Amino acid sequence: MSDKVFNKKIFAYIVAVVLSVFCFLPCLCLVEAEEQPSEAPTVYAADVSVTQGSGTYIYVYAKNFADVSGLDLFVRYDTSAFTLGRATKGSFISSALCDVNAETAGEIRLSYVSVDGVSGDGLILTVLLYSESEAEIKDYKVDIIVGDCYDSGLNSVAVSASGCKITVKEKQQITETVTFYSRYEDVTKRKGDEVALSFYTYNSHGFASADFEINFDDEMLALKSVSLGESLKNTDSATFSVNDKTDGYVKISYAALSAAPSYVTVLEISFTVIGDKDGQTQIEFISSALYNSDLTAYNGSKSIVTVNTEEIPSVIVYPKISLKAHSVTYSEVELDIFAEKDTLLAAGDFFVEFNAEEYECVDIVKIFDGSMIVGNTAFKAGMARLSFIYEDGISGDTAIARLRFKVLAPCETKSEFSISGSKITDKDFNEQIVEYVGTTIVVPHDFSNEFTTDEQPTCDTSGSKSHHCSRCAAVKDVTEIDALGHEYIHHEAKAPTCVEIGWKAYDTCSRCNYTTYEEIKAKGHTKAVAVEENRIEATCLEKGQYDSVVYCSVCNEELSREKKIIEALGHDYIHHKAKAPTCVEIGWEAYDTCSRCDYTTYKEISEKGHTKAAAVEENKIEATCLEDGHYDSVIYCSVCNEELSREEKTIEALGHEYGEWIVDLEPTVSAEGREYRKCLRCEHREERSVEKLKNDDEELSGCFGTLDLTSIVMIVAIMLICGVFVKVKSRKSNR
Ligand SMILES: [Zn+2]
Ligand SMILES: [Zn+2]
Ligand SMILES: [Zn+2]
Ligand SMILES: [Zn+2]
Ligand SMILES: [Zn+2]
Ligand SMILES: [Zn+2]
Known part of the structure; x- marks a missing residue:
């Protein structure tokens, strides 16, 4: 590939890119431009169709409105084919101030003002159009034009509008008729x-x-x-x-x-x-x-x-001669005969007719200077007659005579007075045609000048007064008489008691039964707590009682009294133990008493008395050989050991109780011996001589031969003492 070819390809590529960019940009712009109108505010109406002679509605809608505060809108239609039925504003602007004007043929103008602005979509106008029955069959354009439009800030708003078309179709056959x-x-x-x-x-x-x-x-x-x-x-x-x-x-x-x-x-x-x-x-x-x-x-x-x-018939108007009331009272009526100027009255006869039961003509009086009058008040029953002459003929409206009537009728009687005449002439004796006009009189009342009280006022109702008619029951000037108001009497309040009513302070009236009295009900008693009265306490054995009494705590009245029984208490036992009797003290069995009363089951057991034991010796002093002894003979109670008796007893002296004589010096024939004996109980020693020894005679002589005088005295004394003692002892035993 050569460089040249390569360069061409590069160039073509760049051109293609540039072209494509240039082609796309407008497209992008278009997309944006198309979106813009869909968001812009718009008014529009849909196409409709209608048959000749029929009507159709055109609905004008708002779309995408945003804060539209004011809008002028025109809908224009073809008047050669359509007449307007009516145009009314739509619900979308129902709250806006709105004017729909259809005064211009072929145009409906809608204006609205909304303070808050209108936003959104909705119906703004409905138009009813009738097609002419001979309207040409084709499509007709309806234009929608938006005039001024602004938002709530009064900034202008652009609103686009699109009209619609009405397709007129061939007329339908009308078969029905509405007959009026x-x-x-x-x-x-x-x-x-x-x-x-x-x-x-x-x-x-x-x-x-x-x-x-x-x-x-x-x-x-x-x-x-x-x-x-x-x-x-x-x-x-x-x-x-x-x-x-x-x-x-x-x-x-x-x-x-x-x-x-x-x-x-x-x-x-x-x-x-x-x-x-x-x-x-x-x-x-x-x-x-x-x-x-x-x-x-x-x-x-x-x-x-x-x-x-029809044509209104023409009327010839004649000058009038009429009766006019001059004065009317309940008792008298004066009527003037009044002639209009054009009667040219110079002479005439007049007849005044009235109801003779209601009025009596009493006088006919001349009242026009220069005239002459001849009158007859009672020309006939209910008719007065007068002739009038005034040579010059009247030159102005003139009252020519006055008839005075006495009133016979009751008040308010309505009576006709009529007048007729004859030979009515002017000053040249030309007869005059006149119209006669009577009058109607109503008898007035004779109201008094003084008021009569019709209804006396009371405290709270007004009365009334009026002027009364002297002749009938009629009244006038009925005037209210103010109510008198109450004449108050004040009554002090009284508080209610338990049984009596009370009242608040109140007023009555001295004249009427007005009262502000309000009764306060009696309060009724207030039961206090029951108290006891007349109490008789129960005892151990007997019932007691009391009255349970309820008083009113306010007034102390006794409200109830009930007798209550208190049951007997029964004894309040105190137990006492038994006590056995002693020799000298009483005893008892176990028993009960009552703490409150003298109830007792106590039974005394008598004392048993002492039991004498065998007498015993006390304080004994033994008798001696030479002296008496003594002792107390005492008797005690064998139960309680109390000493019951004591007696002193004497024990007699015993006397010596000698043993055997013992020789302590042996007698000889020449000399006496000696012997002694001793008391076994005491140391007493008794001695005596033993006689000298002798031959046998000697021995006896010797016994007495030896007694000297002293020994003899001694023996006699002892014998005497012994005799006394025996005597005393026997006496004591006898005692
Ligand atoms: Zn009256
Ligand atoms: Zn009163
Ligand atoms: Zn009470
Ligand atoms: Zn007791
Ligand atoms: Zn004893
Ligand atoms: Zn002795």
């Missing part, structure tokens, strides 16, 4: 009279929209009022417009969302007759453009009302 009839009371009318009529159908076929036209002769009739029938006005979403701008013509366009009732009055219209001539005038009613809510068309119909008119 008139309602009119055929009375011949004169100028100034009202002509009222209405139009109705009894088979409406449920039309939902229609045009009604009235043609009339505007030289004979002036439109006074026109309105849609009430039931049409009340149909769902009914709208209508009245066009009476054209002389002799009225058009009412009606449309609603739902069907009219089958029998329906569609139009009520009235005229004032303005022409003044004999003849007839016609009112023509034409209905057209009738569609039901499915936009099916119906033939309309025509109805003609003929109004008969």
Whole structure:
């Protein structure tokens, strides 16, 4: 491959790249450009089709609106083929301030202002168009043009718009007709009279929209009022417009969302007759453009009302001679005969007729200077007559005479007074034609100037007073008399007690039974805690009792008293142990006592007394050989050892108890011996001499021969003592 060829290939490649870049860039730009409109705010309407003579709706939508606060929009259609049914704003701008203007033929202008701005998509306008029945069969353009548009900051907003087309198809065959009839009371009318009529159908076929036209002769009739029938006005979403701008013509366009009732009055219209001539005038009613809510068309119909008119007959007006009240009281009435200037009255006879049961004519008085009057108050029953002469003839409206009547009738009687005349002439004796005008008089009341109290006021109701008629029961100037108000008497409050009612402080009235008294109920007793009374305590053996009494804690009244029994207590035993009796003390068996009473089962056991034991010797001092001894003979109780008795006893002296005589010196025949003996108990020693020894005679002599005188005395003494002792002892034993 040569360098040249290589270079060519390189070049071709670069060209291709550059071309492709140049080709793609616009494409990218286009993609962006196409996306832009889809986000831009737009208004548009979809294409529709319609048959000749029918209607169709065109819905204008907003899309991609963002903060659109104000918008002017025009929808233009071809008036050669379409007439406007109606145009209404859509739900999308329901909260906006809105104006739909269809005054210009072929154009509907929608303007809205929304403070908050409108954003999003939605229906902004609905237009109902009717195609002419002879409209050319083709497509028609409907233009949608956006005028001023701005956001809530009043910055201009660009809104694109796209219209639509209406395809008109061949007319459908209308077979049904809605026939209308008139309602009119055929009375011949004169100028100034009202002509009222209405139009109705009894088979409406449920039309939902229609045009009604009235043609009339505007030289004979002036439109006074026109309105849609009430039931049409009340149909769902009914709208209508009245066009009476054209002389002799009225058009009412009606449309609603739902069907009219089958029998329906569609139009009520009235005229004032303005022409003044004999003849007839016609009112023509034409209905057209009738569609039901499915936009099916119906033939309309025509109805003609003929109004008969007549010319108002011309009236010749004669000058009047009339009766006029001059003064009227309950007792007297004065009537003037009053002649108008044009009567040119110079002379005449006048007859005044009245009800003779109600009035009596009492006087006829001349009141016009220069005239002459001849009167007869009672020309006939209920008729007065007078002749009047004034040679120059009157030159102004003149009261020519006064008739005075006494009132016989009761109050409020309404009476006619009439006047007639004859030979009414002017000063040249030309007879004058006049019109006579009577008058009506009502008898007034004779009200007193003083008030009469009709109803006395009470404390709380007003009374009334009035002026009374002296002749009848009538009253006037009924005036309220203020209520007197109460004359209060104050009563102090009284508190209720347990058994008596009380009341708050209150007022009564000295005149009436007014009172603010409010009773406070008695409070009833308040039971205090029951207390005991008349209590008798129960003892061990007997029942006690008391009264359980409930008092009112407030008033201390005794509310109840009930006798209650207290059961006997029974003994409160104290046990005592048994005690055995002793020799000198009593004893008892075990027993019970009561701590409260002297109940006891105590039984005494007597003392047993002492039991004498055998006497015993005490304090004994033994008797000696020479001296007495003694002792106490004592008796004790063998049970308790108590000393029961003590007696002193003497023991007699024992005397010596000698042993054998013992010779301690042996007697000889010449000399006496000696011997002794000793007491076995004591040491007492008794001695004695032993006689000298001798032959046997000697021995006896010797026994006595030896007794000297001293020994003899001694023996006698002992013998004496022994005799005394025996004597004493026997005496003691006897004692
Ligand atoms: Zn009266
Ligand atoms: Zn009172
Ligand atoms: Zn009480
Ligand atoms: Zn006891
Ligand atoms: Zn004893
Ligand atoms: Zn002795």
